Amino acid sequence: MKKKNEDNKLKKDNNMSEEKIVVSADEKKVSKKVAVELEVDTSIKDLGPNPYAKLIHMARAIDAWRIFPRLFLTVYIVLLYKCVIWYMNLQAPTMEQSGLISIVVGAGAAWFGLYTGSKSKGK
Numbered sequence: 001m002k003k004k005n006e007d008n009k010l011k012k013d014n015n016m017s018e019e020k021i022v023v024s025a026d027e028k029k030v031s032k033k034v035a036v037e038l039e040v041d042t043s044i045k046d047l048g049p050n051p052y053a054k055l056i057h058m059a060r061a062i063d064a065w066r067i068f069p070r071l072f073l074t075v076y077i078v079l080l081y082k083c084v085i086w087y088m089n090l091q092a093p094t095m096e097q098s099g100l101i102s103i104v105v106g107a108g109a110a111w112f113g114l115y116t117g118s119k120s121k122g123k
Contacts, residue, residue: 069115076111
């Protein structure tokens with residue numbers, strides 16, 4: 001078996017050209033460590049004023065005032081009020097209508113939980 005491997009290696013060495021290198025599966029892989037030099041420019045560049053500073057300031061103000069959560073809760077309160085008034089005016093509410101009111105009231109608990117559980121990102 002060893003003689004066949006040696007004969008195969010000799011044949012490979014004789015038939016090899018510079019363009020094609022054949023490595024058999026039983027031979028160990030060859031690895032090479034390479035050192036790379038990297039130059040990074042870490043100097044501070046003055047690019048002038050940020051053109052988006054006013055937009056960023058407005059976004060922080062909206063976030064601090066919590067406009068969207070308060071708006072969503074206000075819309076929910078109006079929806080709940082109108083649904084309850086509608087439901088109370090029904091002579092004989094069906095099971096589907098009762099289910100709708102149950103879902104609207106249950107969603108209110110979820111909204112309130114999300115609103116009180118979320119905190120404004122203060123400094």
